[in-house]
Amino acid sequence: MSGQTEEKPVPGPGTGAAAAAAPVAAAPVAGATPEVPGTAIPSPAGPSDAATVRSVQSAPPVTAAPLARGGAVRSTAATGPGTVLGNRYRLVLRVGSDLSAGAEFWRAEDTILQRDVGVTVLRRLPADEADEDPEGTARAGEMIVRALRSGGFEHPGCARLLDVLAAGSPGVPSDVLGAAVTEWVAEHSLTEAVAGGLIKPLRAARMVQQLAAAADEAHGRGLVLGTDHPQRIRVTGDGRAQVAFVLPRPGLTPEDDVRGLGAVLYTLLTSRWPLSGSDAARAGLPSPERDEHGAPVPPSALRPGIPVELDAVCTAALGAHGAGPVVGRVHTAAAVHRMIGEVVLEDDRAALFPPEHDGVGAEPGDVWQAKTRKAAPQDPDRRRKLLIGLGVLGAGVLVVLGYLGVQLGAMFGEPNAPAIVVGDSAAAGAPAPTAPGGPAVSVAVSGVSLEVYDRTGDRDNASDVERAVDGDPATSWATFTYKQQLPALKPGVGLMASFASVEQLSRLTVRSPSAGTVVEIRSAPSVDADLDETQLLTTETLGSGSTTISLADSQPTQHVLVWITKLGGGGDANVSQIDELTFYRAGV
The missing domain is CATH 1.20.5 (Single alpha-helices involved in coiled-coils or other helix-helix interfaces)
Structure with a gap:
């Protein structure tokens, strides 16, 4: 960050990578300026913007060897919350791990500058005598050297590298083979970014655009980012997907980054991680369905309304890994960046025209709003x-x-x-008028307004919703047709009914041909209330035709939610149709 004061050097002997168990020493960098008994590698922007990567320029190369033979003074305590690495970085919370790289991802505190940082910790592996590298020492040494070489790389799509700690340095526990410190991406993990509901397809494309640009530039410098692991990716406050944790596993190629870009876009569109199933489970993301060749099905098969261009980007970037030439396969990050850029540019050009329905309702800040959207009363x-x-x-x-x-x-x-x-x-x-020889007669409530209730933003056929209360059973409203039963893609679909004033209801009649549909009748404090703010009155399974639901024990209310938790139909055609809703006021 230009213009800020330069970071203070760490007191005491250097924690440089001189003790790194790596067969290759980092090459000297022209123009480096001394910071501690190692040498800092500044970025082109100058010392104040440089990562405080501690190099091996002042020390001779060392070969990979068990740390116990190095004679360095190390802590014997295992890493965990509260552990301080390099006498500076206090581990606070582990937010993920990459088992294939032997890496853990931590949110930590820089105790000198009093700020949060991201730390990738390389753990010593359990010894395996049959392995050429039983404790992962050589593997970690190679990863540390690659990190040192990337010290000058900065891009908005990748968190800035601040420091590298080598095994055997003062303050590094014996079970740690190295660590890399980056800026902390504070907003959301990839899992948290999609947990709130479906993301508009074009917004998802914009979120990946800078990440693809970062991979393109990194590959041009001979670097690899490691975008193929979901817990390495976080989303910034301004909506950019960013590589938050470095030190990708050895052997990773630019083609793996390309597949990772396709996987990140696929996840933002469908909430499913299409690569490693174990990585998906560890990140708390489901895996998508796969075709007969083992490839994930296109995003449009899981969610209607995705533009064909983004469908093609995902399919082309993911491709069959290691299967040789594939028709339509994209092999470079530059191609992915160009394709996403063209989609975003076309969307900007078409901003003066109403967008096509993409399965997600208009947001309050969008220029184009649905015609059936009712302005909520201000008071x-x-x-x-x-x-x-x-x-x-x-x-x-x-x-x-x-x-x-x-x-x-x-x-x-x-x-x-x-x-x-x-x-x-x-x-x-x-x-009040009464039936001959009977109790008071209930009267149908008139002037009912209706709108589709869906907190994920994907409002099913919102333009047809008024047909369910127009008094004409020949007209109807229906949900989208889903290939999977609720709640696979969303928890439910609802119809929020509002009356002119508070009503004491006696019953509700639902006319529907969709037998087997399960509905919950809930009273709501307002039309925009969250589901957990509503009160369950009763649950009913609809038959084919007219179903009467008793509300005799309900309290007076002005808003009633008809919440569909199970759709009619079956197989890959799950849909529910409502011909007419009729609410009856209790007699006096």
């Missing part, structure tokens, strides 16, 4: 008070008219004629 309490005031005023007018009618009848009518009451009999104190 629900004010609307309720206004309705109450109008009701009181109307009752007062009826009372006055009734009184005048009585007086006029007394003046001009027959002396023994009954009094005439003008207006609503209920407002004048008369009993």
Whole structure:
């Protein structure tokens, strides 16, 4: 970060990579300036922007050997929360791991500059006599040397490298073979970024654009980022996917980064990690379905509305790994970056025209909004008070008219004629109409407004929703057709009904041909309430035709959510259709 004061050197002897168990020493860097008894490798931007990578320029090369033979003073405590590496970086929380690289990912605190940093820790492996490198010493040495060579690489798609610690350095525990320190990407992991619901496809493309650019530039310098592991990727506050943890495993190639770019875009579109199933499980992400060749199915097969261009980018970038030439396969990060850039550019050019439906509802800040989107009342309490005031005023007018009618009848009518009451009999104190010989009759609630309720943002056929309360059973609303039953892609689909005022309901009639549909009837405090803020009234399985659901024990409410938790149909055609919803007010 240009313009800030230079980082203070660590007190005491250098924690440089001179003790790194690596067969290759880092090459001297022209123009390096002394910092501690090693030599810092500055970036082109100058010393204040450089990663404080501690090099081996002042020490002779050392070969990979067990640390116990090196004679260095090391801590014997195992790494864990609270461990301080290099007398400076205190480990706070482990946020992931890459077993193939023997690496753990930690959020740590820089105790000198009082800031969060990301630390990749290389752990000593359990000894295996049959292995040529039983404890992973040579592997770690190679990874440390590659990190030193990448010290000058900076890009918005990759967290900046700040420091490298070698095995045997003061303050490095005996079970640690090396560590790399980067800036902390504080916002979200890749799993957290998709946990809140589906992401708009074009927004997902913009999120990967800088990551693809970083991989393209890194490959041009002979470097590899390690984008093929989901826990190495985090999402910044401004919506950029970024490599947050370095030290990828040895043997990783630029082609692995290309597959990683396709996997990150695939995950943002579908919430599924398409590469290693064990990595997906460790990150808390499901794996997608696969075709007869073992390749993940295209994103559009899991989610409707994905543009064909992004479908093609994912398919071409993932490709069959190690299977030789593949038709339509993309082999370079530059090609992925160019393809995503063209999709984003075309979206910018088309900004003056309404977008095609992509399966996600318009966000409040979007220029184009759905025609059926109703503006939420700015002050629900004010609307309720206004309705109450109008009701009181109307009752007062009826009372006055009734009184005048009585007086006029007394003046001009027959002396023994009954009094005439003008207006609503209920407002004048008369009993409500009743069925002959039976209890009070419930009346259908009129003026019901309806909208699709879906907190993931993917509102099913929102333009047709009013057909479910238009009084015409010949018109209907239906969900999307899903290849999997709920809650595989989303927890449910709902219809939020709102009345002009608070109503005491007696029952609800649902006319639907989708037998087997399971609905929960919930009262809601507002139209935009979260599902956990609603109150479950009852659960019912719909039959084919008309199903009556009793609400006799419910409390007065102004908003009722019909929440579908299981769709009708079956197999790969799961869909529910609602022809008509009729709410009945309880009789007096």
